[in-house]
Amino acid sequence: SAVISQKPSRDICQRGTSLTIQCQVDSQVTMMFWYRQQPGQSLTLIATANQGSEATYESGFVIDKFPISRPNLTFSTLTVSNMSPEDSSIYLCSISGGRLLSDTQYFGPGTRLTVL
């Protein structure tokens, strides 16, 4: 399977600031996704990052709060804007397709965000 890295691995941020999380894959993949995992909870899909076009957001998530970029088939960013303590979560990117099986998702190590 592909190697997925995320930066930063963790961060502590102040209320009202923004943080951009990077997801880098070592090979081209068709699909990239961003998930949120709130403390003690399961995963919630934020959006599908589309290469060359706007991301597709799930219900309850909006572009102004979670802008996403995907400039090529190996890289994506998620920004958490105007943060509040409720945004404290683990943010995970996942991938599928390309040389990988299209029905299976592989996850990055996650970014642990704490908002004070």
Place this chain on the structure above:
Amino acid sequence: GNSVTQMEGPVTLSEEAFLTINCTYTATGYPSLFWYVQYPGEGLQLLLKATKADDKGSNKGFEATYRKETTSFHLEKGSVQVSDSAVYFCALSDSRNTGNQFYFGTGTSLTVIP
């Protein structure tokens, strides 16, 4: 619609005990089924998968069988180790009907004590 219902935890077992974590699903089509594992402080790792009825996925001593008649995909291991302590997520993907949308269960936390 599609959904996954997973046995609630936390589960605490002694080393070498038998493990079962129940997972049932609802799907409109013919989903693929997955178990992911999340070790403390890490992201999710694919543990095993099955893509059609009666398939058995297996890895690291864990097994799960895709049972269409009972819409289940229970995770089992005959003898757990302390290193198996983690959170386990059941998930389904119905790529023919809902693209790459994944549906996750709520996760089951397992602690194995020596």
